[in-house]
Amino acid sequence: MPAVPIARFVRTLWVVDTATLFAQGCGLMALSHSDTVMNASMAPEPASPLAPSEPSSSEPAPAMVKPDVTAKPETKPVATGKASWYGPGFHGKKTASGEIFDDAKLTAAHKTLPMGSKAKITNLRNGKSVKVEINDRGPYVADRVIDLSQAAAHAIGMIDRGVVPVRVDLIAEETSMDGSATAQSAAVLGPRE
Numbered sequence: 001m002p003a004v005p006i007a008r009f010v011r012t013l014w015v016v017d018t019a020t021l022f023a024q025g026c027g028l029m030a031l032s033h034s035d036t037v038m039n040a041s042m043a044p045e046p047a048s049p050l051a052p053s054e055p056s057s058s059e060p061a062p063a064m065v066k067p068d069v070t071a072k073p074e075t076k077p078v079a080t081g082k083a084s085w086y087g088p089g090f091h092g093k094k095t096a097s098g099e100i101f102d103d104a105k106l107t108a109a110h111k112t113l114p115m116g117s118k119a120k121i122t123n124l125r126n127g128k129s130v131k132v133e134i135n136d137r138g139p140y141v142a143d144r145v146i147d148l149s150q151a152a153a154h155a156i157g158m159i160d161r162g163v164v165p166v167r168v169d170l171i172a173e174e175t176s177m178d179g180s181a182t183a184q185s186a187a188v189l190g191p192r193e
Contacts, residue, residue, distance in 0.1 A: 081145035085153030
């Protein structure tokens with residue numbers, strides 16, 4: 001009969017040793033074969049992923065990046081159609097606003113948008129866009145919705161084509177330095193929803 005208690009003892013010892021080895025691998029038990037179990041006070045505290053780590057002397061501290069929370073200016077679609085560009089022959093001459101035309105500035109001519117207002121022009125062929133100031137009247141070709149300065153045309157990649165399909169959006173929050181386009185732009189945009 002002593003064989004049964006010995007077999008039970010060996011099986012119990014094997015189960016306890018296997019459990020001890022498993023627990024050691026998980027870091028739950030002490031490394032000795034004693035029955036001492038590590039409690040919470042003995043375990044090292046895990047580093048919080050949200051807690052700042054101490055910068056080492058060899059590594060620079062990570063830079064804090066602020067998210068961009070600036071609001072995008074409100075826009076209102078005005079037109080979709082063909083745009084052309086002008087410049088040679090007009091550079092240095094007076095525009096309808098009284099300014100001297102400079103083909104290196106981001107400006108445009110439109111038939112009805114208020115002088116001094118800002119518009120976003122998007123080339124529908126390539127998705128490029130540019131912000132321009134309306135400082136002249138035109139275009140005077142029947143199927144065109146806007147004439148861009150050479151610089152604005154270059155910015156949206158239309159210099160070689162000459163005429164491209166565009167979308168014109170009026171930018172509400174942008175006005176000329178003297179504020180002259182503020183009330184006119186608001187009237188074109190209508191009431192805010």
